Amino acid sequence: MTATVPLLLHNGLLIDGRGGDPVQGGAVLVEDGLVRWAGPSSAQPPLPAGTREVDVRGNAILPGFIDCHVHMAAPGSELSLGELAVLPGSLRTLLSAPRMERTLLAGVTTARDLGGADAGHRKAVEDGLVLGPRLIVAIAMLSPTGGHGDFRSGTDDRDSDEPMTRLADGVDNCRQAVREVLRKGADCIKIAASGGVWSPTDQPDDDGFLEDEIATITEIAAGHRGKKVAAHAQGRSGIINAVRGGVASIEHGYEIDDEAIDLMLERGTFLVPTLTTAHTDPDPAKAASWAYAKKRHWQQVARRHIPHAIARGVRVAMGTDCGIADHGTNLRELGHLVEAGMTPMGAILAGTSEAAELVGMAEEIGTLEAGKRADVVVARGNPLTDISSLGSPENVLLVMKDGVAHKDTDALLG
Numbered sequence: 149m150t151a152t153v154p155l156l157l158h159n160g161l162l163i164d165g166r167g168g169d170p171v172q173g174g175a176v177l178v179e180d181g182l183v184r185w186a187g188p189s190s191a192q193p194p195l196p197a198g199t200r201e202v203d204v205r206g207n208a209i210l211p212g213f214i215d216c217h218v219h220m221a222a223p224g225s226e227l228s229l230g231e232l233a234v235l236p237g238s239l240r241t242l243l244s245a246p247r248m249e250r251t252l253l254a255g256v257t258t259a260r261d262l263g264g265a266d267a268g269h270r271k272a273v274e275d276g277l278v279l280g281p282r283l284i285v286a287i288a289m290l291s292p293t294g295g296h297g298d299f300r301s302g303t304d305d306r307d308s309d310e311p312m313t314r315l316a317d318g319v320d321n322c323r324q325a326v327r328e329v330l331r332k333g334a335d336c337i338k339i340a341a342s343g344g345v346w347s348p349t350d351q352p353d354d355d356g357f358l359e360d361e362i363a364t365i366t367e368i369a370a371g372h373r374g375k376k377v378a379a380h381a382q383g384r385s386g387i388i389n390a391v392r393g394g395v396a397s398i399e400h401g402y403e404i405d406d407e408a409i410d411l412m413l414e415r416g417t418f419l420v421p422t423l424t425t426a427h428t429d430p431d432p433a434k435a436a437s438w439a440y441a442k443k444r445h446w447q448q449v450a451r452r453h454i455p456h457a458i459a460r461g462v463r464v465a466m467g468t469d470c471g472i473a474d475h476g477t478n479l480r481e482l483g484h485l486v487e488a489g490m491t492p493m494g495a496i497l498a499g500t501s502e503a504a505e506l507v508g509m510a511e512e513i514g515t516l517e518a519g520k521r522a523d524v525v526v527a528r529g530n531p532l533t534d535i536s537s538l539g540s541p542e543n544v545l546l547v548m549k550d551g552v553a554h555k556d557t558d559a560l561l562g
């Protein structure tokens with residue numbers, strides 16, 4: 149399927165990502181990798197000569213989804229982090245290729261990788277060497293010593309050299325660290341504003357970077373073509389430091405409270421609750437006992453706090469933390485968001501237009517409108533009456549990125 153053949157997908161339930169009522173008998177016209185028109189067939193413009201007309205048989209037509217929090221370099225449950233650490237770097241990279249493909253085939257056409265994937269992963273997808281979602285990469289998470297990016301034990305005196313993280317302390321060192329990841333091609337910046345579950349010497353309610361360090365990082369990122377900062381922040385104090393420091397999104401946000409919610413509403417800060425990972429139970433055979441205990445506790449914290457933030461109307465963008473959770477069923481997150489109080493349409497917007505806004509690509513992706521990139525998903529049935537169906541990749545029948553179909557389960561395209 150080339151990008152240059154005009155294609156009309158019709159007889160669909162069109163959910164265009166703008167939040168209006170779904171359109172029965174909806175259609176999308178794709179040409180040269182772009183959406184030319186989307187709407188009810190009754191209002192269809194004249195078709196370009198040679199347009200192929202494809203009946204999607206009443207299934208849903210949606211924008212390609214955007215996962216704002218993945219780690220393609222991390223293995224999910226395929227391998228323990230210890231097993232991963234001893235692999236040659238080349239093998240670690242090659243192992244990420246099938247994960248990227250699974251993510252695309254699950255309906256995710258754009259993914260923001262918040263640590264681990266580098267400019268090479270992004271280019272491999274752009275050049276068609278690897279099948280995967282368009283990648284927006286942070287390269288490595290910036291973290292203070294002993295923070296969420298520091299995987300040394302308390303008795304380990306080695307200089308840290310984790311491929312997924314870069315340690316920095318103090319404003320000056322943070323300046324250098326953020327400029328380093330920008331030099332390596334970062335599209336966005338990831339920071340640790342609190343401790344975390346899988347780091348050995350901290351707790352999720354320990355502070356990570358402080359407000360002055362975070363403000364320095366966000367200022368430098370903003371001065372590089374408006375690049376945005378995503379903050380790993382789980383405990384309340386870390387969340388507040390990050391919001392005050394000017395980050396674009398709070399990742400996880402498990403202990404978000406009214407003070408943080410007020411600040412986020414005022415500033416338009418996004419919450420990316422990563423419920424897919426929060427709700428994945430730790431494996432007692434694989435997780436260290438300290439990590440197991442932290443995870444169990446913070447799962448409950450998330451279940452108490454996230455629904456309140458949703459009820460109060462904090463802007464939510466979809467992110468899964470796949471890589472910590474297993475890759476390839478990213479759209480299960482939509483079901484989790486609905487369980488946490490969002491409407492099915494709200495969850496779909498979190499995964500499309502809202503996510504596009506967060507990643508700074510709202511002009512190009514996130515809705516099916518004339519001029520946008522033709523990232524299109526056709527999914528079985530009506531996700532507004534059964535949102536969980538989208539979480540099963542077998543219900544994702546067609547995945548198109550930039551007008552090129554990469555999956556066509558039911559041979560809709562013939």
Ligand SMILES: [Zn+2]
Pocket residue numbers: 217218219262469472
């Ligand atoms: Zn993560």
